Amino acid sequence: MDKIAGINQTALESMQRGVRKLHEAAHEIATAPARGAEPTELAEPLVEMLEAQRAIEASAAVLRRANGALDRVLEALRS
Secondary structure, three states: OHHHHHHHHHHHHHHHHHHHHHHHHHHHHHOOOOEOOEOOOOHHHHHHHHHHHHHHHHHHHHHHHHHHHHHHHHHHHHO
C-alpha cells in the first residue's frame, strides 16, 4: 500500500509541476509584445505547453493505473 501511495504522490506532484509549466507558458504567450509587422516568437512557449500537457497526461495515466491496482488489492482482500 505504501508503494501505491508513493506512486500516487509522485504522479500528483508531477501533474502539479505540469500545470505550473502550462501556466507559465500561457502567461509568456499572453504577455508577449507585438512587434509591428514582425511575428512574435512564440514557438518555445507553445512547445513547452505541449510538453507540459503530455507530462500531465502521462502522470494521469500512472495515477489511474496505480488506483486500479489498489482497487484490485482491496477487492482481493474483501474476497
